[in-house]
Amino acid sequence: MASTPTIQSSGIHLEPEIPICQTDLPLDWYQEEFKPYAEEYLALPDRTPASVLPWLDRYARPALDHFGDDLMLVAHFYMGGEIVKLVERYGGSVADSYALALQAARHPEKKVIVESAVHFMAEAIAILASDEQSVWITNPKAGCTMEMLAKDWMVLPVADQLVERYGDDLLCVAYMNTSGRLKALAGRTGGAVCTSSNAHLVVDWARKQGKKILFVPDQHLGRNTADRLGMDLSRVVALPDPQLGAIHLDDAAVEGGLAALDAAEMILWGSYCGVHTVFSAEHVKWWKERGWTVLVHPESPLEVVRAADGQGSTHYLWKAVMEAQPGDKLAIGTEGHFVRNAREQGRQRGVEIVHLADIPDRSFESAGCGCATMSRNDPPHLAGMLDLLRKGTPPDINRVLAGDNVDERTAARDRLDDTERRDLVRDARRSMERMIEITEAAGT
Ligand code: SF4
Numbered sequence: 122m123a124s125t126p127t128i129q130s131s132g133i134h135l136e137p138e139i140p141i142c143q144t145d146l147p148l149d150w151y152q153e154e155f156k157p158y159a160e161e162y163l164a165l166p167d168r169t170p171a172s173v174l175p176w177l178d179r180y181a182r183p184a185l186d187h188f189g190d191d192l193m194l195v196a197h198f199y200m201g202g203e204i205v206k207l208v209e210r211y212g213g214s215v216a217d218s219y220a221l222a223l224q225a226a227r228h229p230e231k232k233v234i235v236e237s238a239v240h241f242m243a244e245a246i247a248i249l250a251s252d253e254q255s256v257w258i259t260n261p262k263a264g265c266t267m268e269m270l271a272k273d274w275m276v277l278p279v280a281d282q283l284v285e286r287y288g289d290d291l292l293c294v295a296y297m298n299t300s301g302r303l304k305a306l307a308g309r310t311g312g313a314v315c316t317s318s319n320a321h322l323v324v325d326w327a328r329k330q331g332k333k334i335l336f337v338p339d340q341h342l343g344r345n346t347a348d349r350l351g352m353d354l355s356r357v358v359a360l361p362d363p364q365l366g367a368i369h370l371d372d373a374a375v376e377g378g379l380a381a382l383d384a385a386e387m388i389l390w391g392s393y394c395g396v397h398t399v400f401s402a403e404h405v406k407w408w409k410e411r412g413w414t415v416l417v418h419p420e421s422p423l424e425v426v427r428a429a430d431g432q433g434s435t436h437y438l439w440k441a442v443m444e445a446q447p448g449d450k451l452a453i454g455t456e457g458h459f460v461r462n463a464r465e466q467g468r469q470r471g472v473e474i475v476h477l478a479d480i481p482d483r484s485f486e487s488a489g490c491g492c493a494t495m496s497r498n499d500p501p502h503l504a505g506m507l508d509l510l511r512k513g514t515p516p517d518i519n520r521v522l523a524g525d526n527v528d529e530r531t532a533a534r535d536r537l538d539d540t541e542r543r544d545l546v547r548d549a550r551r552s553m554e555r556m557i558e559i560t561e562a563a564g565t
Contacts, residue, residue, distance in 0.1 A: 146159070146497065146499060148160065148163065150262075150497075151501065151502075152516060152518070152519075152532070154505065154509060154514075154516050155501060155502060155505040157505075158180070158501040158502075158504045158505040158508070159501040159505075161176065161501075162176065162499075162500055162501040162504070170206075173207075173500055174207075174210070176500075176504075177207060177500055177503070177504050179504075180504040180505075180507055180508040181207075181211050181503070181504065181507050183508075183511055184507035184508060184510060184511040185211055185212070185507075187511045188232075188233055188510075188511070190230060190231070191230070191231060191232040191233055192231065192232075192233050192234075192235070193213065193214070193224065193225075193228060193231035193233070193234045193235070194208045194211055194212065194213025194214070194235050194237070195208070195213055195214050195215070195216070195221055195224055195234065195235070195236050195237070195238070195246070196208040196213065196214075196215045196236070196237040196238055196498075197215070197216070197217070197218065197221060197237075197238035197239070197242060197435075197495065204237050204498060204499070204500070204503065205462060207500065207503060208237060208503075213235075216436075217316065217317075217318065217434055217435040217436045218242050218245070218297045218298070218316055218435075219297065219316040219318055219319065219434075219436075219560075220436075221236075221238065221242050221245070221246060222242070222245040222246055222248075222249060222297065222553065223249065223557070224246060225246045225247070225249055225250035225251070225254050225256065226249040226250070226251075229251060229253075229254070231254065232253055232254055232255065233254075233255055233257070233510060234246060234250070234254060234255070234256045234257065235257045235258075235259065235503075235506055235507065235510070236256065236257065236258050236259070236521070237258075237259050237498040237502070237503055238258075238263065238495055238498065239263050239264055239265045239268075239492075239494060239495050240258060240261060240263060240264050240265070240268075240521070240525075240527055240529075241264075241265055241268050241297070241298055241299060241300060242297075243256055243257075243258040243521040244256075244300065244301050244521055244523060244524075244525060245297060245301070245304075245553070246521075247301075247521045247522055247523045248301050248304065248523045248546055248549045248550055248553060249550065249553060255520065256520070256521045256522075257506060257510065257515060257519050257520055257521065258498075258519055258521050259498045259502035259503050259505075259506045259519070260497045260498045260499075260502045260519075261518050261519055261521075261527050261532050261534070262494075262497055262527075262529050262530070262532050263494055263495055263496075263497040263498050263529075264494050264527065264529030265298050265394075265492075265494060265495070266394065266395055266494060267298050267338055267339055267392050267393060267394045267420075268298050268299055268300060268338065268392075269529060270338065270363045270364065270391075270392035270393075271299060271300075271303065271337055271338030271363065271390055271392045272300070272526070273300060273302035273303060273306075273526065275363050275367075275368075276303055276306070276337055276338070276390060277302070277306065278367065278368075279360065279368050279370065279390075280293065280306055280310075280335065282369075282370045283333075283335060283370070283388070284310070286370065286382075286383075287333055289311075289332075290332050290333055291310055291332060291333050291335060292310050292311050292312040292327055292330055292332040292333070292334055292335070293306050293307040293309075293310045293312040293334075293335045293336075293337065294307060294312050294313060294314075294315055294320075294323055294324060294327050294334055294335070294336050294337070295307040295312065295313075295314050295315070295337050295338075295552060296314070296315055296316070296317075296320070296336075296337065296338060296339050296342060297314055297315070297316045298338065298339065298394075299314075299337060299338055300526060301523045301524050301525075301545055301546075301549045302524060302526065302545065303337055303338070304548075304549035304552050304553060305524075305544075305545045305548035305549040305552070306337075306548075307548075307549075307552035308547070308548030308549055308550070308551035308552035308555075309548050310335075311330070311332075312327060312334075312335075312552055312555075313326065313327065313552050313553075313555035313556045313559060314552045314553045314555070314556040315556055316434065316556075317342060317418065317419050317420065317433070317434035317435070318433070318434035318435075318436055318437065319556065319559065319560045319563075320342055320343075320346040320419070321346050321349050321350055322559050322560060322563050323556055323559055323560075324336070324343075324346045324347070324350060324387070325350055326559045328350070328352075328386070333385065333386065333387070333388065334386065334387040334388065335387075335388050335390070336387055336388065336389050336390065337390040337392075338390045338392035339390075339392055339393060339394065339420055340359050340389040340390065340391050340392065340393060341393055341394075341397070341398065341419070341420050341421060341422055341423070342419050342420050343357070343387060343389040343390075344357055344359075344389060344423050345419040345421075345423055345426050345432065346419070347386075347387055348423060348426070348427070349419075349432075352386060352387065353386070356384055356385050356386040356387070357385065357386065357387045357389065358375050358376070358377070358381050358382055358385040358387070358388050358389065359375070359388075359389040359391055360374065360375060360388060360389065360390055360391045361374060361375070361391055362391045363390070363391055363392060370382065393420070394420045396420075396455075396456050396457070396490055396491070396492050397418055397420035397421045397454070397455065397456075398420075398421065398422060399478050399490065400417065400421045400422065400425045400454045400477055400478060401422075401424070401425065402424040402425055402427075402428040403485070404425070404452075404454070404477050404478055404480060404485065405417075405425055405428040405429050405452075405454075405477070406428065407480050407482070407485070408452035408475070408477065408480075409428075409430070412450060413450045413451065413452040413475070414430045414431075414449065414450065414451050414452070415428070415429045415430050415431075415451075415452045415453075415454065415477060416429060416430060416431045416432070416433070416437075416438055416441055416451060416452075416453050416454070417429040417431075417432050417453070417454035417455065417477065418432070418433070418434070418435070418438065418454060418455040418456075419432050419433070419434075421454050425454060429454065435455070435459065438453060438455055438459070438463075439459075439463070442463040442466055442467060442472070442474065443466065445467060445470070445472040445474075446472070447470060447471030447472065448471060448472075449467075449472045449473070450472075450473040450474075450475075451463075451467070451472065451473070451474050451475075452474075452475050452476070452477045453474060453475070453476065453477060454476075454477035454478070456491055456492050456495075457476060457490050457491035457492075458491040458492065458495075458496065460474065460475075460476040461476075461491075478490075494529065506519060518532055518534060522536060522537075522542060523537075523542055523545055523546045523549060524536070524537035524541065524542045524545040524546075525537075
């Protein structure tokens with residue numbers, strides 16, 4: 122593998138008196154082992170950094186001293202500003218899913234990796250980790266709703282039907298927001314993983330293989346990527362909503378029947394992100410008519426992306442925020458915590474930033490929301506994870522191994538045996554390494 126993607130500071134500042142924007146979780150949402158930390162946190166007088174930081178220091182500092190350079194903390198940009206800044210405060214990194222996935226492989230000296238984000242991101246780190254590295258998630262119930270609509274038991278039977286019909290002509294491109302089991306499917310079919318920042322490169326590469334592409338799980342990113350590449354959208358076919366039950370590939374399954382499926386260049390799994398599908402072209406129009414520049418994430422619907430001034434990954438959006446000039450006005454269509462963090466940054470530099478769905482007009486019903494599942498990682502989870510690791514008593518349910526399947530409601534886990542996991546890691550790594558090769562060959 123080549124060079125490490127640089128992770129720079131998010132630039133987010135926590136000001137001592139500005140309240141933290143994290144909603145408290147009810148005590149019974151915490152694992153038993155984490156409840157003592159949650160009780161202390163809930164008893165703090167308020168949620169300002171002036172109160173939270175000294176409390177968190179009591180647990181984080183001894184863990185940092187104990188593990189020294191062996192410890193690596195990572196978080197995603199969609200976490201609330203407090204976790205982002207807390208992780209950075211303790212020497213950790215905040216990044217998008219592409220850069221996060223590479224951290225274990227690029228830093229073999231880090232033996233204990235603690236992740237505050239969703240499960241698939243921690244699993245992606247685990248897939249590329251060595252046997253000497255262990256990966257922990259601060260809350261195993263932090264799932265991604267898009268991934269929850271594309272569990273292996275939903276997708277693999279459909280993939281089997283497609284392989285039966287198209288044989289080696291089928292290639293799977295798996296968005297990073299998938300379990301390792303689907304990344305392994307991509308590897309087995311000669312495909313690759315992609316992220317929102319490199320989906321156009323990966324799909325372009327897949328087209329050049331001359332195969333039919335199964336794109337999982339986000340239909341919107343798949344469609345937007347096809348549009349960006351100038352593909353004929355009549356040959357981009359979406360499978361039925363996976364919430365409607367098991368999918369049988371017959372004439373009733375897709376519009377145009379099996380003939381449309383046979384003619385398709387790309388088949389889209391029907392999942393989506395609830396956070397990014399609240400946006401409409403009317404939202405975009407409203408802000409643009411008032412002089413705002415609209416930038417959106419490509420998990421948004423096609424008509425939103427087409428109407429916007431720019432589209433791109435979390436990394437692209439954050440860069441746009443950091444490079445905006447005083448007086449600029451940006452309406453951003455993505456996850457709510459991200460936009461809140463961005464607004465704080467903009468405010469300090471005279472840049473106005475709003476959430477695309479937060480329109481002060483009652484005829485618009487939707488309001489911008491954050492990723493509720495990712496926010497299940499909060500300060501007590503971080504404090505507890507670090508403290509329990511230091512004491513040598515971390516709950517095994519917080520350990521993340523490649524191939525783990527976690528029920529986000531109950532935290533019940535289905536873990537592969539060693540042989541199955543070895544096979545999965547081989548196939549999933551193949552698809553991730555192919556993504557890395559394609560991305561680095563493009564010089565991005
Ligand atoms: S914002 Fe949407 S796609 Fe991203 S982690 Fe949350 S649910 Fe998943």
